Amino acid sequence: MTTPTVQPPRSPVTRKDVARYAGVSTAVVSYVVNGGPKKVAPATEAKVQDAIRVLDYRPNAAARALKLGSSETLGLIVPDNSNPFFSLLAHAVEDAAAERGYALLLTNSDGDLAKERRNVRNLAARQVDGVLLASVLFQPDLEDLEKADIPWVLLNHDSEGPGINSIGVDLTAGAQIAVEHLLGHGHTNIGLAIGTNVGKNVDGRELGWLKALKEAGLPEGPIARSDFTRPGGYEAGKRLLASSNRPTAIFASSDMQAVGILRALHEAGVSVPGDIALTSFDGSAEAEYAWPALTTVDQPVREMAEAAVDGILGARRKAPPQQRTFPTKLHVRQSCGCP
Template sequence: MVTRDDVARLAGTSTAVVSYVLNDGPRPVAAATRARVLAAVAKLGYRPNGVARSLRAKRTRVLGLLVPDSSNPYFARLARAVEDAAFASGHAVVLGNAVDDVERELAYVRTFLESRVDGLLYIPAASTSPSIEELARSKVPTVVLDRTVAGLSASSVTADNRVGARMATRHLLQHGHRRIAYLGGPAHLSTARDRRRGWADAMRGAGLSVERPLSVAGAFDRETGYHGALALLTRDPAPTAVFAAADELGVGAMRAAFELGWKVPDDVAIISFDGVAEAAAYTVPSLSCVRQPVETMGRRAIEMLLDLIAGTQSTHRAEVVPVDLVARGTCGCPEKPASAHRQDPTPSTRPEPSTRPELSARPEPSTRPDPAVRLNQQEASDA
């Protein structure tokens, strides 16, 4: 293995001078000497010891990112946005996947802290977790991303979940729907609670009920969307529209509607939340959604974290990022070619009168959901 001594011998100088060149100080080095050192480094293929350099500088230039489930397209896209922003600032990102398990989450937190990451971006897997206490004790600069969490004094970056859900539900109301169901995620997560509250805001604002038969909750995944939609669409009377609190739920709901012989959007309209699933633009019809600006969220989270690390930010901040509505075919708006969805401009949230669907009579469902399917009724109170 090539050492700093080898570089010094080839360049005809001392190891201290080699160190000054590689570290840009603390003493100046003549241009000719610097050129000899750099030529020797290149010829020998010398690589400085990053661990030793980090210990001296008390910085690793490595950040930790902890996500609840890396297989979820939303978290995968958000992780990519974080990594891009970190790379542009000269930092590497190490990813931890908690798979929605608080014990695994805690193990990753401890590994990150033992590895002396400069800072941590944290998307909590649950509202209560031993990781929260661990992070609070550690004093490591931390930014909470996507969700809010009690018990941890940290900066945060979240999307405007409540406003986005209200926007989606109002869009369905403008299409003429009155029985609009909520298909949501775990009630203990702030994102699920805020999205349900936004749905309830819009329904109550229109003088409509938010009774429990119109609301079911489970995980943020396709299976929950599928079984939840089966349960909703076979109720009497059935909803004419569904607001799904995640893209994955919306895709599952579309499958359930297909199996029941329901046409989307003629028999049931669907709008989801997230707007990041690539498959959503290629479903038939394509999935309308509230789109979260994940690139903006990732960039702002990195900027906040680097400010905390540098000490230029002394107080914690909570930033809420605006969302927008992407109206596609599943809500009853005109379809566009799939190629147009990658750069979807922000559409009007009010459909043209000519595009409002006629609400057809409900078909008799050919199948009923398995009564053994366990769907948690939404018990979180509305604000």
């Protein structure tokens, strides 16, 4: 019986190995791998890339980060990436980061303040180059990032304040458009399903609902407060149906709530939009495939994501903070009563 030959472990391929194979200096290999700082002739670059492929060279990320003074990584914290809106936003941020040469670390806070703060600390400890935060608070605690000199941008944020880098939409104006559309269908009793927040702050979408009704000379409709989730919307829908002042139309502060409301209405045998019309806020893909399809306030997610990543990179260059508020638009489908 023969004993199989034990192969010694293969040592990692180094930059010197690539340089030797390509017949160039290690500096040239570095220029190709890092995209500079000096230009490399196309033919030489092709030889280096061929050597990298043949030898299966993998640059040491830790060493590269130490040399560049950058991990080339951004952190993103969202309340819930199973929510189609935040899933779409996270995807857009990842694309925008990749286009600029950065990887993305995604974390969830699950709408919990303690978990959000833990995620912030963890990302700061990993020395990411920036953090994009969709916080559960309108004014989150960012002390850990500031101590680590890590720039940040608040996402889904429409409040103003000194020294804040933020990206968001005008929640009040967007909600007002959605409610005014229901008023245009002749509704005079419009209910509100509004999400709750940790800080108990008044949400801009509630202000937009109130403003539209006030300007139309109408009293407030019934309100149901619940989580920004399908189950939260389901419970809000049942409460609004049971209200002594049952509305003929409902504005929901998120598409997920609206989907839950649809289930509550369908179970009760209520026709949508025949008996109760419905509009919502977010512009997620799920709104298009609900039944009936939801009339919803669209947010320009791609533009917001690109602006957020650029905001991080600008802050790294010590550019002054920017608070960017993007316009929304109403995407009309069938749930409001339009054909």
